[in-house]
Every structure is written in structure tokens, then in C-alpha cells.
Amino acid sequence: MVFTVDGKMVRLICIMLLSLLLQGCARPSVHEPVTLTLLEEWSNKTFSEARQQELQQFTRETGIRVSLLPSPDSARQRLVLWRELLGTGASGPDVYGIDVIWPGMLAEYFVDLKPYFANEVSLQFPAMAAAYTVDSKLMAIAYRADIGLLYYRTDLLRRYGYRDPPRTWDELEIMAARIQAGERAKGKKQFWGFVWQGAADEGLTCDALEWQAAEGGGRIIEENQAISVNNPQAIRAWQRAAHWVGSISPPGVVGYREWDSLNVWVAGDAAFMRHWPSASLDSQAGGSTIRNKFDIALLPGGKAGQVGTLGGWGLAVSRFSAHPREALELVRYLSRRDVQMKRSRELSQPPTLPELYDIPEVLEPNPRFDLLRQAFQTGMVSRPSDVTGKKYQDVTDAYIQAVHSVLTGKKSASESTAALEDELVHITGFKKGPPLGKSAH
16 A cells, blocks of 8 residues: 555554554463454544543453554545455454445455344344345444434524424525525625535535435435436436535535534534534534524435435454454443443434433433434435445445536536446446336336
8 A cells, every 4th residue: 555645644554553563462361351452433532532431331341451543534544444454364453343334345354243133233223234234244233323414503593584494405595595695794704504515525425315315316326236326306416516506505615524514513604504413512512602503403305305314333343353252242332222321311422222212311411312213214315335335435436526526517417427327337337227216206
């Protein structure tokens, strides 16, 4: 692998070296406790500190120590690192946190958890369990649930005469434009109607899939392996989003990642934001200018309904681990009912177990969880990582570039979807076909 020498890449190399050095250390004697290594996403300081507390409790309960390794900032860099470490066949890390779209790409490296977690899986949201299953083998246990949501300013909606958040993308456009014009007339020249993630990375796949699926434009590649992206509904959805850029959304939104949109939102400079459930923690933090002035809703929809892209992370056990039994114990602990309950209370992190959404102890500090349960049960679209397996990265890269070329005005939506369709045929070998299910109407 060849990296450019910048701070992030140096950090990435250091992480890899650290992991390999840990594997090279002498194994503990029979009198010393086992130490596992855990490599997962570090979303922010609050979450990483909470994870350390969970791991300390695990050690108190089991005597098994856990070393939590840092990870790169971007999902793409994480996948590169995960692949590199697993490809060496080294005995550590023992447990990996994996994105919901990675199982098909990394399945050969992980233990099938189905024989060990059959009961636990039956208690999870079915779509989440399915997302981590490859060829009937369970590659990971879901422990963090995510889905795209709409954040909106309750104070501004009241000020401009709106009782409810928008239910369709057309309504959002109208409301965002009106609120934006009103706020700018009061002197807030940098105020925008709607912020989202338009940079050329995986976040754009999530956003754009929501736009097109809501209109009946399918999920890029269907469950029957039909490449469906080149259809009138998807084209219209992309065209509409391109119109947002520079009108109700900043011109720079085509470079926005999650943190960029969140920073604009928390500063009080947007009426609406598309984001994940974790954004509520920052929105309600002590220094937030919008504290107690916002709420969440399902994303606006179209003729096929309201949908959010399924996200989240699961825990997988490396098949090269020198301590598989202890690694399974760690996965069981981190996905356990009581641990998820505490995580939900303290971090507002949505549980993966539907039953927890009925418990007052979970709902009282998280009144919006009723909405999340609805989203996880009926308002969800999955990226086509299940049908594309190891080729998903090439598929999503092609999709990202196609959508981004429309948002930046380099290509028309019809031109871009047609070219993308041909490229996806070349990448996957699948045939062209129409969207399925709701999307066919």
C-alpha cells in the first residue's frame, strides 16, 4: 500500500503498526488474564469514553482485559485498515466493529456467530440481523442501530406558521425556502433552509438513496440483482436535489460530510438537517444554540413513502483470534440487553432490540425513540451491499461519482444514470431491470 504523507495517513500507518506490534508481544502466562484487542469506530470523545467504561465493567465481570484501539476518521480509511489487518492473518485484533455494509466484503475473515447467538439474533429487528448475514452465516451482531432522520427547528416552524414538519420533499422545499428568506430578512445572511451530506463519499450514497427510494426509484441494485438505477423516478429525485444546491442549501453542501452539516445546524444556521440519531446528543449539548429548539421526524417522502437509509455497526470475531471464547464473551456483553439499556439512557443511542423501545427507563430520557422504532420497522431502505458482496465498494464509488456529477452540474441526471447503469453492469455482471416492491409503483 502506498500512502501520501499527511497527518491522517501517518496516523493510519501508526495504527497498523501498533496493531501488529500488539500481536507480536509474548502471550500471557497461564497466571495472567487474557487481554483482547477491540478495533471499532470512534465517533467522538463522549462515545469513546462511554465505551471505555463499558470495557472496564466487562473486565470486572469476567477478568478479561480489553485494549481499545483507535481508528481512522473516515469510513473509507477504516475499511482499508480493517482489510489490511485481517489480510495478514494475524491473531489480533480479536473483535472488530464493522459497518452494516461491510459483511459481504469481509465475510471470509470472521467467525460465523449464528451457533453462538441464535437466541439474541431472534430478538433483534429482523432487517438489522439480515444486514449482517452472508450466505446464511452471521458475520456480526448488531449493537448500534442507525437510520437517516430529519432534524427540524420547532421554534422556526412555529414562527412561520407550520404545525408539523414536512412529510414530502416538495413540502420541505417550500418550508425551507420560506424560513430561509424570513431569517435572512432579519439579518441572518448565512442562514440556510436545509443542510445534508453532499461530499463524494458514503454519506452521499445514504442521502441519495433516500431521495430516489422515496419516489419509487429503487435501491440502485435490487434484491433480485436487477440494476434499476436508470429510471424516471431516480432521475427526478437527483434533479430535485441538484436544484437545492445554492437555493435552500449552501453551494458548499457538495463538500459537506456529517460533521460539516452538524456544525451548521448546531450553530443555529439551518432550519432542517438530514442526519443520524447520534446528532441529537450534540444538538442538545450545553453549548448548542438550538438546545430545546429542535425535534426529529421521519425523512420526507414521495409516492413510495418515507424512508431512511439503514446504518449502524456490528461486532465481529476474527477467525484468527487466539482467544475466540473470550472474544465471543465480549461481543455478548456489548450487545447485551442491560448494556444497551444503559447506553440508550446515557448516550441516546438507539437499541437494536425492539422490546427496549417499550421500557419507560429507556423512553423517558429518549421520547423520540417511538419514532425511531417506527423507522426501523417500516421506514427503512438498505444499500445493496447484500447482493453485491465484495463488489459493493466499486458499486458505491460509481454511484457516488454519478450523483455528485449531477449535484455539481457536470452532467444531467438522465445522462448520469444511463452511464452509471452501464458501469454497474460492467462491475457486477448483473442485468438491467426495474425497481421492485413499492418502488415499482
